[in-house]
Structure formats: structure tokens, C-alpha cells
Amino acid sequence: MKERVLLLVGSPHASGASAMLGAQLLDRLPTDRWDTHTLRIYPTLSSDDRWRDLIDAVHGADLIVLSAPLYVDALPAAVTRAFERLAAGPAVSGARPGQRFMVLMNCGFLEARQCEVALSICNRFAREAGLQWAGGLSVGAAGRMTPYVQEALDLAAAALDAGDEVPSAAVALASKPPMPAWLYVVVASAFMWFEARKHGAHRRLGARPYVPAMGGGRE
């Protein structure tokens, strides 16, 4: 009988870095041993039906993979809400022994280590929800799919398939920065500038609309 893996995408974007990284991991699990299923967390916040679907999927999964972006040093609020509801609801009492939980974080900074707090929160959630922690990978540079990240996903998938935790070698590979910090600052800032130019806002990037709230322009 095949094992079931559930990918929970914790990004508001259906086809962003979180969905892509999660799909890449699932693609590496042998299809003769794994059935895969993907759900987005955001839509479940506003629909009871979708939340029930998520609960059912979580309950039926042998391995749950969360793939999420870093929002202000932690998980996005929507994922926080899902964690709160899962830990408080029947999914906890319904958790089966051996159900595993693995996390893939990505962040818009160069350094994957900036996801460290988010991973600690995930680890803690897993224990409170009665899930077995299967490890976490963090990817910097906006989830850029470098050869290092691909190799890290290979190692992680092999470990998960074998029932093991994500190995430290995969963690190290995934967190390798693809470029020096100064170059990332230039490239990522240029990306933002060009995005703003598409909307005619590039000359206002440094706008300070709330200066009046600061007491008569104390800046």
C-alpha cells in the first residue's frame, strides 16, 4: 500500500516559490510508493468546506510537508492560523502515531538562516500537534532553484522515503548562498526598482507617507 504525502502550500501565491519548491520535493518521491496531494492553506481561512478538506487531508497523510515563505521573520499569518486551528481541533486527537511533518521555508533575503525562528516554530507545532518532526530545509535568495538546492531536495526526498529525518547535509546544501551579499543587494534591489517602474512608481520608492503621523515631520 502506498504512503500518502500531503503538500501544504503556505503562500498566498498558487504558483510561487513555495509551491514550486514543494512540488520539486514531491516529484522526487518514488511514485510507486507515494501518493501525493497538494492543498493551499490561504483559501481554507475563508471557507469552512475547504478547511474540512484540509483536516481530512491532514488526517489521511503519512507525511505532511509545509512549504511556506518567510513573512517578517516567521510563518505567514494564514499559516499561523492554520497551526492554531490544527493544534486546537480534532486533528490533534486524530493524529496517528508515526505521522510525520517536514518543512520547506524560503525567504527573500540571501541567507537561509533567517528562517531559523520559523523552523523552531514549526518544530514546536509538530510536537504540540502530535506529529513526528521530520526536519526542515531553508532556502534563501527568494527560493532560487540552484544546483545546491536541487541536490538538497534529492537528499531530503531520499531520507523521507526511507523514513528518516532530513539529513544535515541537505540542510547545509539548501542554505548555501548562490552569490555574495553585495551582489544580492544589487540584483534584488534592481528587481524591485524594475517592478516599480512597471507601475510608474520607481521615482517614489523612498516615499514616506506617514511622516505627518510622526508629529509634524520630526524626521
Place this chain on the structure above:
Amino acid sequence: MRALVMDGCETAPAGTTGPHVLLRDAMEGRGWQVETLHLCEMDIAPCAGCFGCWTRTPGECVVADAARDVARAYVGSELVALLTPVRFGGYGYHLKKAVDRLIPNISPLFTVLHGEVHHARRYLRYPAVLGVGILPGPDTEGEAIFSRLVERNAINMRAPRHAAVTIQTSSEAEESLNALRAALVRVEGGER
């Protein structure tokens, strides 16, 4: 001295007791003029991750809900207290939702800070940050994660000073008040 309390508790305050009252008393006792926003009562959508606040209407979220008021009040304060139940070491939903929507207050451009890549500052001045976590009982790991999260937020939100404290719902009010006062002294940079 203007201070903002971002109250991320699950329910609207009732009566004259509770963590937000203790916090307000502690802050006012140290001379702060306190504005409290009860986030669970406010219309704040989760961040859509569209970057519109950086690349379409720089400095202001494209979604016209109460998160704009929170972001404005944030930069208009000299001290911001983040009050929240501690969830898995992190912030609860209501506070996290509001914090995620504070990113218009920083620049979309990047810089290197403390040896790491971070967003550049938008404003010249930002408030100090005090994280106040509410726990049902002793929880060393939860406190450590919470402190680390407040520290990371302080870096990214360019807070000149920060401190984190946890209070337990099982504690006596006086004990919690003393812990809050001590944390305020730390975030103020010492006794005045």
C-alpha cells in the same frame, strides 16, 4: 512620549483586568502616552504578498483596510508593544496578521546589516519594540523562541532598542506587573 500597544489577544477586552490592562498601567506608570489597538476587533486581511506596498504605492499597502492605520500609528510612536498569546513560540494570528502588514514601513531596496541582507529603512526614525508574550505556564523553549523572534523583528523593523518579556496567566498580577516594568526599563535603555 507616544506608545502604541498592538494587542493581539484572541478576544476583545472585557472589564478592567487582563494583560492589556497590566501593560497599559505599567507603560503609563513610566510616563508613556498609550494608544491601544485591539487587533481582533479590526478589519485586517492577511498580507497578500503582492509587494504593492513597495512597487505600486510605495510606503502604503494597496489594500485599504485597518492595517494602514496600524502601520501609520506604528511609525508615529516612539515605543511599540507587541502583545500576544505565545503560539508555538511565535505570535498569535491577530498580531502576526498586523505585523505582516507593516512591511510598507520599510524600503523595498536591500542593504547589508549585521552581516546579513535586510531591507533598507524607509523612515529615519523607528520605534523601540517591546514584545510581551502571554503563556499559560512556565515554558523555557517557548520563551526562547519568542525572544528570538522579537529580536529578529527589531532588526528588520529597524528598532533602535528592543526587549522581550513573557508573563504567565497563572501568575499574580503584581508579579506580571513587575516583569513588565523591568522590561520597559530595558527597552527604554535604563532607568530615567
